[in-house]
Amino acid sequence: MLGIIVVSHSEKVAEGVKDIAEQMNSGQVLIRAAGGAEDGRIGTNPVKIKEAIEEAKVADNILVFVDIGSAVMGTETAIDMLEKSIREKVKIVDAPLVEGVLAAVIQASVEQDIEGVINTAIESKNMCKL
Secondary structure: OEEEEEEEOOHHHHHHHHHHHHHHOOOOEEEEEEEOOHHHOOOOOHHHHHHHHHHOOOOOEEEEEEOOHHHHHHHHHHHHOOOHHHHOOEEEEOOOHHHHHHHHHHHHOOOOOHHHHHHHHHHHHHOOOO
16 A cells, blocks of 8 residues: 655645545545644644554555645655654655545556656656646
8 A cells, every 4th residue: 555645834725735636536545745844834743744644554555745835844754753764665756636536546546556656756747737
């Protein structure tokens, strides 16, 4: 099983991406959202990210997708707070938030190779919309 964590500065964006991804999920992926700071404010919360990752600890691999730069710092802080056994499973993926998550979820339904899933998510950067 694959774990995917959606990290956004907006709780609504993180939950929205998670909702879309769940519609594409064939049951192969455990998806968690970790968006926003405290009290619904815009920002990221390393503790919230850490807790989302820990909820996915049953997964063999955990991929974290982030929206913008400082979400990377919050995620790195969260990863540093994890137990080593969980931390070793986690990778931040340099892919677009929406397209990357969806590509990873769909790819995980057809292959178990984590590198293939990651590469598909990263390749979503080049996806033409028109």
